[in-house]
Amino acid sequence: MPKDGGIGASSKRREDIRFLTGEGNYTDDINLNGQAYVFFLRSDIAHGVLNSVDTSAAEAMPGVVKIFTGADFEAVGSIPCGWQVTDKHGEVMQEPRHPVLAHGKVRHVGEPIAAVVAESLSEAHDAAEAIVVDITDLPAVIDMKEAVKEGAPKLHDDLTSNLCYDWGFVEENKGAVDKAFEEAAHVTTLELVNNRLVANPMEPRVAVGDYARGTGDHTLYTTSQNPHVIRLLMGAFVLGIPEHKLRVVAPDVGGGFGTKIFHYQEEAFCTFAAKACNRPVKWTSSRSEAFMSDAHGRDHVTKIQMALDKDNNFTALRTDTYANMGAYLSTFAPSVPTWLHGTLMAGNYKTPLIYVNVKAVFTNTVPVDAYRGAGRPEATYQLERLVDKCAHELGVDPIALRRQNFITEFPYATPVAVEYDTGDYVATMDKLEEISDIAGFAARRKESEAKGKLRGFGVNCYIEACGIAPSNLVGQLGARAGLYESATVRVNATGGLVVMTGSHSHGQGHETAFPQVIAEMIGIPEDMIEIVHGDTANTPMGMGTYGSRSLAVGGSAMVRATEKIIAKAKKIASHLLEASEGDIELKDGAFSVAGTDKSVAWGDVTLAAYVPHNYPLEDIEPGLEETAFYDPSNFTYPSGAYACEVELDPETGQVTIERFSAADDFGNIVNPMIVTGQVHGGLAQGIGQALMENCTYDSDGQLLSASYMDYAMPRASDVPFYTVDHSCQTPCTHNPLGVKGCGEAGAIGSPPAVVNAVLDAMRSGGKDVGHIDMPVTPARVWAAMNS
Amino acid sequence: MYDFDVEKPTSIADAVKALGREEAQPLSGGQTLIPTLKARLAMPSVLVSLKGIAEMRxxxxxxxxxxxxxxxxxxxxxxxxxxxxxxxxxxxxxxxxxxxxxxxxxxxxxxxxxxxxxxxxxxxxxxxxxxxxxxxxxxxxxxxxxxxxxxxxxxxxxxxxxxPVPEKAHYEKFIQPASRFPLVAVFVAKFADGVRVAVTGASEDGVFRWTEAETALSANFSAEAVSGLSVDGSSMISDLHGSGDYRAHLVGVMTKRAVAALA
CATH class of the missing domain: 3.30.465.10 (Uridine Diphospho-n-acetylenolpyruvylglucosamine Reductase; domain 3)
Structure with missing residues (x-):
């Protein structure tokens, strides 16, 4: 019997009422008195020396308030990077200066060169066209392997090369790994590309800067997943504004997928320009600008190898990856191919020896950073494609090979520095075989073949690490931030609660799911609880939402704060009930004395806290408001097994996804409907990467896939009705809710299953090509089938 | 977009007159022109909307x-x-x-x-x-x-x-996955006096008649009649979404399927 409230209930998303009726309040809905508009003149050249930017004619254009160039930002800090990676030689990464507006050079198409603030956007745009920019073209560096060759044109003159770092993990294991390969009975090698993606949230980025001359207070409204992080990075490192004079507001945000984590130049510009112009300054990204200025995702080129013994046990794994950083280091870019990728290379398997090498490379392209999954999809894709290739080379069943090598005992310390607390990979694989109807596949293949189509079945497993933590560990790994989360729980006199969380919801449904937890803890209806987020002025310092961390970390902070509330409320109740505090029980929204019929309602206790006429003032303070900061002791490790079934038209190369099944272990689940929705969204993005999406540059650094005419986003008709199951639950052992994370799983776990299925279909048509790179477009499949 | 005037004639005659103005541009449904204007890739001084002309609908x-x-x-x-x-x-x-x-x-x-x-x-x-x-x-x-x-x-x-309405006809489309325009599409129309085959999406020269297929189909209206025929990939569009050879191949497949749908 499904619950109708609290933990485990599929409560309907309360935020959807405003989102679906046009009542949301997005950043672009914010218009301030006297607001001016900014248009950024962006480079249409990938690499060049910026000789001069002549704004004289433009300044005389109608409506122009002020025009800014790189020279105006010389005294301003560099856009900071939030993670410093140390390379295999013990040297810190090369870190270039990242100016707000280009200065001296341009390094990618889309880099802002000048900014025109004007009375209207149209006037700003007109004036920008009158700016005369003199650039001497330099050869563009696009291919990563070319970029690190001796003599390649350098992006940053003050760096020694285009190599950001050369990371080895775990460097001490390298010798043992190489030795295991020498002794292997079989070695499987795979080279592949993890295609560059553009996140494309429905809402493009927006920033509105405001400055109050009378008080010296700055406010930035921005489309961010983590307003406190932006306040800290921009305030402390770029503009030198102390946090108490800077408020950052991220109101309703229409999707982030990682690309709204980072601190961008446009945010710093609008904040800076609002003071310089003494009026609010607004920027709204066009979709075209988004393609060339939002941080991109993925873009790895990898060679991976597995060593096996004669009994098909995995004995060692090694992988070499080139990871594209783009022209500058975006906020968390260095961490993605290293600590979010290398640590996941064990996957679900007890491979005893693993070595990961990553070369991060600067190229004349848009910066690359975290995108849904961030490093973990790249790890999962190469590993799960490799395992499938192993199975086919050895002539064994891909599922059986996986099962044979599964980790089965927990906790399990991997050779790549992390310890999985719980999991049951056999259970999720069993569940997958059931829900995917693997037994019926042969009959379905026959049906497809009768229509002239090929049918393929592909599986993969995944492990992911979310709720990145703990702060003292990530500090050692190079994070320049803590990774705790915060919550303030304020109980009002009449019993309702407001939770001010450092997490940020941009589609996840926190406003629904978080109250379910507190409703369960106190035994009151969910609608007595309100969630406040997204404004540094009224929420405690928090790290925001990414990496599937909100419930595991932010929810845990909220639980801790609520526990403090309950403890204090019990003290008040014990006074009101004239009973010993130890005898007070909280159930169904009432405090009672154990073993008696004496009780006092939640609302009477909360009223007493604020109207303390009959109150133990000598022992406890009035009021009922508590804050907690929660710093987890470990990541959480969701896992699962996915199956994809495709139909392939051998005449055209068209692949259609006929069935997709996902068996996930997310630990305990607060709202099954929201979890299912998160998996659905992740799968759509994973399928998009596998079949359609491809961000492509030409050799001159021009972005070829610069609009929806050429960048293929998946639509509803491109994805099947999914079969999603999350009944396998091994609760996380170290957070109070026993929850893991579900936001990225779908995007992490689906691309290898899709590609494995396509290759299976091709094999059934007599064509074994070994590998095909994503996106598996009709043209690529046709070319492979006819190679 | 840049500023422009708009004229809304209600007759073809008035529209023609309005289009006589310097740098005038007709606006019909605007599905190409409006995005072009928004991207500032066109700068007409006046847009002559054809939407209000009842005799054209x-x-x-x-x-x-x-x-x-x-x-x-x-x-x-x-x-x-x-x-x-x-x-x-x-x-x-x-x-x-x-x-x-x-x-x-x-x-x-x-x-x-x-x-x-x-x-x-x-x-x-x-x-x-x-x-x-x-x-x-x-x-x-x-x-x-x-x-x-x-x-x-x-x-x-x-x-x-x-x-003219053919005895039978079929349009077979293979879409480009991003734009959803045809990557290659073929329209086959069978008239009493012969078959006409037109191909869009594929050629560097735009829409074209595949006369070789027309001849074959006029003699024998069956999928087999075109299965051995091919167009030259070197004159086909080659881009992110497919090579010229791939498009040339699809011309054959789409034609065959269009005919098969009518058989």
């Missing part, structure tokens, strides 16, 4: 049994009102873009623009239709003159397209 049959479609008729109307007279043409219209596009975009605009990946030109060409303008009537074979190029003079408006 609607579908009728003429005395020769031709389906006559006003140049200002939107795709959704064609999809609905032509369905019984010329189902293949209606089916083509019903699958252009999405509902928003189909309720704004017009046949006249599509034909006049002659996008190499548009759907309509293939139907016009395969049907041997007549493009009617404010000044003259132009046979389809003379109208399309290469990528984005037509026989239209400056200021000339497509007021109507007259389609």
């Amino acid at each position: 609607g579908v009728c049959l003429d005395d020769d049994g031709r389906v006559c479609i006003g140049g200002g008729t939107v795709h959704a109307t064609v999809a609905k009102e032509v369905a019984t007279h010329y189902p293949a043409l209606a089916g083509l219209a019903a699958r252009i873009g999405d509902p928003a596009v189909r309720n704004r975009g017009t046949i006249g605009g599509s034909v006049a623009n002659n996008d190499p990946s548009a759907c309509y030109p293939s139907a016009v060409l395969a049907s041997g239709a007549t493009v009617v303008t404010n000044a003259r009537e132009i046979a389809a074979d003379d109208f399309f003159q290469g990528m984005f190029a037509t026989a239209l003079d400056e200021g000339e408006i497509v007021t109507e397209v007259k389609f």
